[in-house]
Amino acid sequence: MTENLGVVAHAANDLRVETLPEPSPAPDEAVIAVTYGGICGSDLHYWRHGAAGESILREPMILGHEVVGVVERVASDxxxxxxxxxxxxxxxxAxxxxPRFPADRPNLSGGTYLxxxxxxxxxQGAFARRVALPTRMLRPLPPGLDQRTAALIEPASVAWHAVNRAGDLSGARVLVIGSGPIGALIVAVAKRAGAAEIVATDLREEPLALARRLGATRTLSATAADExxxxxxxxxxxxxxxxxxxASAVTGATRGGRVVMVGLLPAGEQPALVSLAITRELELVGSFRFVDEIDxxxxxxxxxxxxxAAVITQVFPMEEALDAFAVAADPSASSKVLLSFGAPPVVE
Structure with missing residues (x-):
């Protein structure tokens, strides 16, 4: 058995690939041999800043929550x-x-996230060759579904939840501000939901080209304020x-339209075109993670x-995590970057 390597953030600019103890599962946990993991914006924040928003690293932490793998050992229960x-x-x-939250929206419960x-x-996260995870977290995949593409299931669920928060998109004109991995996935999910027109924006041509490939009918530079x-x-x-x-979202919405806020702004007060939102009777709606959209x-x-599948632009061996994170942090060079953990097939 190969050593159980993991990707661990110790502090800002201190990311290490190191040997971890073998998983010691609780009765309701299975041991998963991880095959692929997607690098998320929060992973990049922990690496570069030692924090993601108000979540500050105070101890070494295994990164990663966008993972797919194979059950290596079943739960003892x-x-x-x-x-x-x-x-x-x-x-x-959950x-x-x-805090109080609607019973059907456990994503608002203030719970934990890998x-x-x-x-x-x-x-602790799941960027390791072997991890113990509660069986309630596991979603069996149908035969034939490519595991690399399956590594996008978690961020695609974030996009699906955002589209659900928007309501019926059949025949709608949609504007997506920012065509990074989540924005690109929103384009794809909005197309599937029946949007008639999808306009995507970004500062760079590479994400705009991806957005067009996934279903955007038109793309604009994020600096083209009038357009x-x-x-x-x-x-x-x-x-x-x-x-x-x-601000672009507010100005780009029609009167009586809806703005779904998916991108997480920095903590603290932020400038906003509130008077314009009021006079246009816009609905400003938050969208946070997801509920059961994963299914x-x-x-x-x-x-x-x-x-x-086009959202995946690079795959690195997990031993090259530092290089992978550097590429993932450059939106002109990548969209979704995956780590490959090299898990061999598991046979019962």
Missing amino acids: GSGPPVGTTVAVHPAT GAGG GSAARMPHT IAAVDADVVFESSGSARGL EVIAALADGSLDI
Whole structure:
């Protein structure tokens, strides 16, 4: 058995590939041999800044929550799929005894997420060759679904949730601000949801080309303020995570339109065109992670109605995680960058 290497953030600019102890699963946990993991913006923030928003690294933390793998050892309580099952991972654990939230929206419960420093001790992530995960997180994948593409299931679920927050998109004119991985996935999901016109923006041509490949009918430079304002979109998705992007979302929305805020802006007060939102009677709607949309994403990938493989631009061996993170941090050179953990096939 190969050593259990993992990708661990120790502090800002201190990312290490190091040997981890073998997983010691609880009764309701299975051991997963990870095959692929996608590098998320939060992973990049922990690497570059030692924090993601208000979640600050206070101890070494294994990164990663966008993973797919194979069940290597079943849970001792008998729950979960059998050995050899390929699974995607729903990385959230709903909170208990915390803030009030609607019962059907546990993503608002203040719970935990794999690879998050929001609490102490931190919630360790899944960028390792072998990890122990609760069986409730595991989603068996249908035969034939490419595991590389399956590594996109978690971020695609974020995009699917955002589209659900927008309401019915049939025949709608849609504007997507920011065509990074999440924005690109929103384009693909919005196309599947029946949007008649999808306009995507970004500062760089490479993400715009990807957006067109995934279904954008037109693309604009993020600096083209007048052209963005003229889009007059029924629904706008703000996925840039910037105050300027939010301003473009407000100006690009039609009167009475809806702005779905997906990109996470920095903590603290942010400038916003509130008076324009009021006089246009815009609906500003937040979108945070996802609930059970992961099951719909898996079904859509399996039946071919959602085609998102183009979002993956590079795959690095996990031993080259530092190089992979550097590429993932350059939006002119990449969209979604995957780590390959080299898990061999598991046979029961």
